[in-house]
Amino acid sequence: MNINLDKMREEILQEIKKRGYESLRYSVLENEKYKGEWENHIDFENGKFYVYSTMGRASVAGKYDFESSLDAKNKFFELLDLTVKINRRSIERNKLPEYSSPLWDK
Template identity: 45%
Template sequence: MSYDLMEYKKILEEDIYLLGYQELRYAIFEGEKNNRQEYQVRIEKNEAKFEVYMTADRASVMGKYEFEDIFQAFNQFLNIMQLTVLSNRRRVKDGEPPEYPCPLWEK
């Protein structure tokens, strides 16, 4: 099966926009070493698999998931985004500092 990564990236970016998550830190098919930030949700193509993970402090990898199906990878990517929003909203509500500044924590 041939993958057009730029077409998949476009589809995922449209979903992110529809959910209102464009303010989150994320990277889609940027290359594992490129555009890394702390507390960033990432999806990469690595040989025959799609990898979805979050970076932690100093952009270290935290919890990597591997999928053969792109749409399962999309689902995990969007789930991590949602959990990021919810956990940071909880932190702000509890008077704790969020992972990073983002207007989504206040909604």
Template identity: 40%
Template sequence: MSKELNFDFLKQSIECEIEKKGLKSLYYVLFDEQSSQPWAFHLFYRDGKFMINGRDDRSYVMGNTIEFTSFEDAKIAFLERLEHFVKSNRFKVKIGKKPYYSSPLWDDATE
């Protein structure tokens, strides 16, 4: 099935939404499962499924990898995870804890 998928188009679709939501400063990797970008959320395709996971500072998977058969479902879940990560880091900054990395989305969190 992957030979039928246009990963450039899928990537562009997600990046357009990330841009609209103002999330470009977040660390994320699209369709490159082998990337070692630390603290990134990864969306990739393997064995006929779209998969999402988060990685730590050594690029080890944190928590579970979730799987989807539908790109649209995976896209929604991926964007929700990015948005939740922003909220989580804003809260950390607000209570005086250090975020995972610097981003204009939470560096001056005062809410």
């Protein structure tokens, strides 16, 4: 499997910008040791892609692994879309969002 991770990272970041998701918390192919709260991650390690979200206190909520870069990207954007929907719904119900973002702040 020959994957250009720099190119993939750039493609993902361009799509994030295209969707207006720059204010979301995410990590794209950085394999960081420190995981922040309420972030969506896509990492590559040992020949597999891992897509997951962190919650409060940076605990991991569900970790998906993929061999296909396309499947991993699709899942990553599914999680970003879900983040926007969940937080917009929280605002509509007069509840606190996970964090502040112009995508859902009033």
